[in-house]
Each structure stands twice: as C-alpha cells, then as structure tokens.
Amino acid sequence: MQLRLSEEERMIQKTIRDFARKDLAAVADQANLDAVFQDEIYRKLGELGFMGVTVPEEYGGVDLGTFCLTLALEEISMVCPATAIAVSVHNELANSIVLRYGSDAVKNKFLPAMASGRSIGVYAITETEAGSDVSAIRMSAVREGDEYILNGNKIFISTGDKAGVIIVVARTNADDRTGGLTAFLVEPNFPGFSIGKTEHKMGMKASTTVELVFEDCRVPAGNVLGSPGMGMKIALGALDGGRIGIASQALGIAQGAMDSAVLFARERSQFGQRIIDFQGTKWKIADMAVKLDAARLLVYRAARMKDAGEQCSKEASMAKLYATRIANEIAYESMQIHGGVGYTEEFRIERLFRDARVTEIYEGTSEIQRLVIAKKVIEEYEQAYPS
Amino acid sequence: MKIIVLLKRVPDTEAKILINQEGTGIRKDGVKFVINTYDEYGIEEGLKLKEKLGGDSKVTVFCLGPEESTEVIRTALAMGADDAVHICDPALESPAPFTTSAVLAKAIKDEGFDIIFCGKQGIDDDTAQVQGGIAEALGIPQVNIASSFELSEDGSRALIGRRIEGGNEKIESALPVIVTCDKGINEPRYASLPGIMKAKKKEIRTRTLADLGFDEMPAAGRSKILKWLPLPKGGECRMVEAEEVSDAVKELARLLREEAKII
Numbered sequence: 001m002q003l004r005l006s007e008e009e010r011m012i013q014k015t016i017r018d019f020a021r022k023d024l025a026a027v028a029d030q031a032n033l034d035a036v037f038q039d040e041i042y043r044k045l046g047e048l049g050f051m052g053v054t055v056p057e058e059y060g061g062v063d064l065g066t067f068c069l070t071l072a073l074e075e076i077s078m079v080c081p082a083t084a085i086a087v088s089v090h091n092e093l094a095n096s097i098v099l100r101y102g103s104d105a106v107k108n109k110f111l112p113a114m115a116s117g118r119s120i121g122v123y124a125i126t127e128t129e130a131g132s133d134v135s136a137i138r139m140s141a142v143r144e145g146d147e148y149i150l151n152g153n154k155i156f157i158s159t160g161d162k163a164g165v166i167i168v169v170a171r172t173n174a175d176d177r178t179g180g181l182t183a184f185l186v187e188p189n190f191p192g193f194s195i196g197k198t199e200h201k202m203g204m205k206a207s208t209t210v211e212l213v214f215e216d217c218r219v220p221a222g223n224v225l226g227s228p229g230m231g232m233k234i235a236l237g238a239l240d241g242g243r244i245g246i247a248s249q250a251l252g253i254a255q256g257a258m259d260s261a262v263l264f265a266r267e268r269s270q271f272g273q274r275i276i277d278f279q280g281t282k283w284k285i286a287d288m289a290v291k292l293d294a295a296r297l298l299v300y301r302a303a304r305m306k307d308a309g310e311q312c313s314k315e316a317s318m319a320k321l322y323a324t325r326i327a328n329e330i331a332y333e334s335m336q337i338h339g340g341v342g343y344t345e346e347f348r349i350e351r352l353f354r355d356a357r358v359t360e361i362y363e364g365t366s367e368i369q370r371l372v373i374a375k376k377v378i379e380e381y382e383q384a385y386p387s
Numbered sequence: 388m389k390i391i392v393l394l395k396r397v398p399d400t401e402a403k404i405l406i407n408q409e410g411t412g413i414r415k416d417g418v419k420f421v422i423n424t425y426d427e428y429g430i431e432e433g434l435k436l437k438e439k440l441g442g443d444s445k446v447t448v449f450c451l452g453p454e455e456s457t458e459v460i461r462t463a464l465a466m467g468a469d470d471a472v473h474i475c476d477p478a479l480e481s482p483a484p485f486t487t488s489a490v491l492a493k494a495i496k497d498e499g500f501d502i503i504f505c506g507k508q509g510i511d512d513d514t515a516q517v518q519g520g521i522a523e524a525l526g527i528p529q530v531n532i533a534s535s536f537e538l539s540e541d542g543s544r545a546l547i548g549r550r551i552e553g554g555n556e557k558i559e560s561a562l563p564v565i566v567t568c569d570k571g572i573n574e575p576r577y578a579s580l581p582g583i584m585k586a587k588k589k590e591i592r593t594r595t596l597a598d599l600g601f602d603e604m605p606a607a608g609r610s611k612i613l614k615w616l617p618l619p620k621g622g623e624c625r626m627v628e629a630e631e632v633s634d635a636v637k638e639l640a641r642l643l644r645e646e647a648k649i650i
Contacts, residue, residue: 064584
C-alpha cells in the first residue's frame with residue numbers, strides 16, 4: 001500500500017493546510033462560541049474544489065478520491081472539527097449517492113451546484129426509533145400520480161437547515177422491513193418540508209444539527225434515487241465512505257490535540273524546568289505519538305482501499321473505531337498537560353476535547369463498529385478454518 | 388503580454404536550519420522546501436495582470452534549482468501560471484547571486500518577456516541581489532519592494548507604489564521592467580484542486596547551462612561563500628541590581644568599562 005504521499009497529494013495537503021490554518025483558524029473559535037455555521041468557509045472550500053472531491057469533471061468536480069478527502073478532513077479538523085462534518089457528509093454521502101443512484105436528469109440538475117459548494121447536500125436517515133438500525137425507519141412515502149407524499153420526522157440531521165439537497169430514506173412498503181425503503185432527493189423548497197427543533201450539543205457547535213419535518217411533503221417521482229425499494233442498499237452502501245470520513249476527522253482532532261500539548265509543554269515551566277522535560281510528560285507524548293501513527297495507518301489504508309475499489313467495510317470500521325477512540329484519549333491527555341488553562345475557552349484543546357466525544361457516537365457507534373469488525377473476522381476464520 | 392515570474396525553492400519558514408559538517412551549506416535532510424514567500428506575491432501579481440489583460444497574455448515561471456524544484460514549480464502552475472522553465476544543472480548546486488542572475492537573464496531573454504515579477508528577496512539567504520543582476524544583464528529598469536502595481540491606461544508604462552518611511556512613493560517606469568514584490572501587495576491565492584489537476588498537463592521545459600549556450604559558469608569568481616557558520620551561542624545575562632537606578636547605571640558603566648572593556 002502506498003503510504004508516502006504523491007507530489008499531487010502533497011500539493012493538495014498544502015492547499016488545505018494553509019487554508020485551515022489561515023482562513024478557517026481566523027473564524028473557528030468565534031463560530032464555535034456562537035454556534036454559527038460558516039457559510040463563507042464553505043463557499044471558499046467550494047471554490048477550491050473541496051466540495052466536489054469525488055465528483056467527475058463533467059459535473060464540475062475534480063474526480064480525486066476518498067484519500068484526497070481524508071487529507072482535507074484531517075487538516076480541517078485540526079483547526080475546526082465542526083467544519084469537517086458538512087464537508088464529509090456532503091462529499092462522501094450526498095455527492096456519492098446522487099452520482100451513483102441519480103437519474104441523468106437529477107445528476108445534471110443538482111451535481112454541478114453541489115460539486116461547486118453552492119448547494120450543500122445533507123443525509124437524513126435517523127429517526128426517533130431508527131439509527132444504525134436503518135430497517136426501523138417509519139417515515140412514510142406514498143405514491144400519488146407522478147409524486148410521492150412524504151410524512152414523518154428525521155432527527156439529528158447535520159446541516160439540515162443549510163441544505164440545498166437532502167437525501168431522505170423513507171418507507172414505501174410497510175410489509176417489507178428491509179426491501180420497503182426508498183431513497184429520495186428532497187429540496188428544501190418543496191411544499192410540506194420544514195425545519196424543526198435545533199439541537200444544543202456538547203461540541204461541534206459550528207455545525208448545526210436539526211430536525212426535519214415532512215408534512216404531506218410532495219416529491220417528484222423522478223427524484224427517487226435508484227429504484228423504489230433500494231433505500232436500504234443505498235443507505236448501507238454509503239457507510240464505508242462515511243466512516244472513513246469520521247475516522248479522518250478524528251485523526252485531525254487527535255493531531256490538533258497532540259500539537260497543542262507538545263507546544264504548550266515546551267513553553268510552560270514548573271519547579272524550575274519546562275514541563276516537557278518531566279518524564280511523566282514524555283511518556284504521555286510517546287503514547288500519543290504511537291496512537292496517532294497507528295490510527296493514521298488504519299485510516300490511510302481504508303481510504304486507499306476504497307479508492308482502489310476494494311471491499312473495505314472491516315478496514316473502514318477498524319479505522320473509525322480506533323481513530324475516534326484515540327482522538328478522545330489524546331484530547332484527554334492533552335488537556336491534562338495543559339492543566340487549568342486547557343479547561344478554559346481560551347485554548348483550542350477545550351473545544352477539541354468536547355468535539356472528540358461525538359466521533360465515537362455518530363456514523364455508527366464504536367459498539368456497531370465492533371459488531372461489523374467481529375462479523376468479518378469470524379467469517380474470515382470460517383473460510384480459513386471451516387468448522 | 389509575456390509575463391515572467393521568478394520562483395525560488397527555499398526551506399520552509401518553520402524549518403530548523405542547521406549548518407552541515409563541512410560548513411558548505413545547510414543540512415537538507417528532513418527539511419521541507421516551499422516557494423519563497425515573497426515570490427508567491429510575484430506569482431499572484433503576474434496572475435492578476437494576466438487576468439486583467441486577458442487575450443493571449445501568458446504567465447511563465449522561471450526557476451533555477453535542483454531536480455526537486457518541480458514540486459514548487461508545479462504549485463505555481465496549479466495557482467494558474469501557464470508554463471515553466473526549470474534551469475537545472477548539477478554545476479548550479481549552490482550558485483552565487485551573480486551567476487544565478489546571468490543564467491536566469493539568458494533564459495528569460497531566450498523566451499522573450501514584457502514584464503518580470505518576483506519577490507523582494509529570498510527568505511533563505513536574504514541577499515536580494517539576483518533581481519538587480521537580472522535587470523542589469525537585460526538592461527531594463529528595476530523597481531524594488533513594490534507595494535502596489537498597475538499598468539497605465541494605454542498599457543505602455545508600469546505604475547508602481549512603494550512604502551517608504553512616512554509615506555508612499557509612486558514610480559512610473561517604462562516596460563519591460565522587473566518588479567520585486569513586498570508583503571501586502573496582494574493576497575496570494577491557494578492552488579485549487581482543479582488547478583492542481585490542470586497543472587499536471589502543463590509544460591515544464593528543463594534547461595541546462597549547455598542548453599542556454601554557456602560553455603563555462605557565468606560570472607564565476609565574482610563572489611564566493613567561504614564558509615557557513617552557525618550563530619554563536621548567546622552569552623550569559625547578568626542583572627545589575629541596586630536600590631537606586633542611578634547606582635545601577637553607575638555600576639553598569641563600570642562593568643562595561645572595566646570588565647567588558649567596550650566603553
């Protein structure tokens with residue numbers, strides 16, 4: 001596997017690194033304090049091509065791949081993990097699903113605006129009773145002439161209030177639990193669609209999280225993605241990319257937390273020496289560095305495999321499970337090294353610490369990742385050592 | 388209009404610079420190299436001028452440097468430059484400023500030019516001599532440390548602003564001219580993803596000394612670096628303490644005269 005970055009990848013990394021450390025860093029602290037989504041940042045990211053990473057050039061994208069997106073999410077998350085959410089969901093879920101399952105008419109109509117970042121794509125699966133268990137979706141979609149009528153609520157939808165395009169999975173057949181789901185492309189101006197409650201979260205505050213309300217919401221039949229009944233397949237097919245995205249975000253959080261810790265420990269003195277010179281601090285730094293490297297190898301492997309078109313569910317889950325765990329561990333130790341000031345809003349580690357927590361929860365909890373990994377591993381053993 | 392931008396590959400500003408054991412240069416292992424910060428302003432100014440003029444205006448990058456320079460050249464192409472000339476020759480491993488000037492001037496002359504933009508200095512050795520050497524070799528005016536640039540309405544002359552102590556200076560120059568850019572003249576753009584993709588297809592023409600018609604090293608011996616030395620370690624700091632400031636001053640004066648023997 002290619003571990004070293006190519007010249008092109010280093011150039012991509014430099015662009016997004018410079019952008020994150022300059023443009024994004026200039027607004028990130030205040031945006032998270034005020035819990036405001038940064039439209040201007042997404043406009044600029046769109047101009048630079050980061051909202052159409054996996055979209056082919058004919059639709060205005062750059063047709064790079066998951067690995068390029070991983071580099072971008074990592075750099076963005078070192079500075080502002082909340083900003084990475086919409087970049088990940090938009091590219092890996094919304095763009096990918098429209099590209100793969102949209103009709104030509106749908107692709108021509110929506111992808112150019114999505115790839116340029118003028119229209120942000122969001123992904124709406126979760127309901128009160130359905131999350132990782134997609135088959136429990138209740139929201140109904142009933143065909144009426146050339147339209148479907150959608151009724152029900154989606155909750156915890158990232159960036160739902162800023163969406164230009166919403167991918168929704170709803171139930172078209174009540175009797176078929178897994179085969180009765182259908183994916184739709186909904187525009188926020190469709191009659192019967194509205195934004196419900198806004199969540200007040202522990203972290204990721206510069207990313208909005210809202211409820212979407214569908215009351216007799218009329219969606220043209222042409223906006224069905226794939227064909228009726230394919231909703232479950234589409235939702236599950238998007239998981240690997242989404243998980244690599246969150247693993248990349250966690251990697252950035254971990255790197256950002258480690259950077260803060262080392263730079264702080266170098267400056268701070270106690271008992272007549274820099275705290276980086278205490279053995280206790282060195283052990284923490286060594287552990288952080290090993291964890292970070294191990295996580296990066298897992299995440300880069302998963303991203304490279306996905307770009308090579310290989311089956312990578314196990315590897316994506318491993319990357320997400322481990323990177324999100326160590327992001328929390330490193331953020332914890334980094335705050336410990338900072339001491340009291342690390343607990344104040346003056347220091348970025350306070351924000352990274354809070355932001356890290358949700359990475360072990362969304363896009364499949366760590367427990368779900370372990371189920372995926374164990375299932376694959378046991379299958380591999382069955383093949384190698386048939387019982 | 389043929390717009391030339393000059394580009395130097397230099398160690399990253401954040402890199403820790405160490406002198407090699409032989410004292411012939413810096414240690415390059417583990418050092419990240421980037422486009423000279425001031426040259427980025429030159430690139431941006433060149434691209435802005437091209438965009439303003441439109442038509443068949445073209446921005447060509449010139450870089451003298453080792454093989455690895457292709458990465459910074461490619462970055463300039465990704466920012467929007469059209470093509471590049473890379474002067475790469477083992478004999479030019481660490482050229483003196485006059486040599487660099489002579490070689491670049493010849494390459495630029497071969498290519499043809501209407502205006503040249505570059506940084507006001509390299510952030511590595513800070514000699515700021517190459518630009519002047521090129522102006523001299525090409526017989527064109529040079530305006531240093533520009534804080535603004537525009538063409539006159541008829542496009543025949545360059546109007547260049549310079550920040551000077553207590554005010555600004557406006558200079559009007561004939562074309563061609565070499566303009567060295569200061570921080571603040573513009574905000575260099577990022578290399579976008581589409582730009583990076585396009586840059587792969589853009590041409591980088593490699594030139595050796597022989598290609599440029601040099602039988603021997605030009606301007607050899609005009610100047611020579613004898614040895615590279617690390618900065619001397621800072622001496623110890625001694626605090627002069629006294630109840631009254633006037634006593635401390637007297638004591639300091641005594642120390643400077645009697646111990647340091649510098650006054």
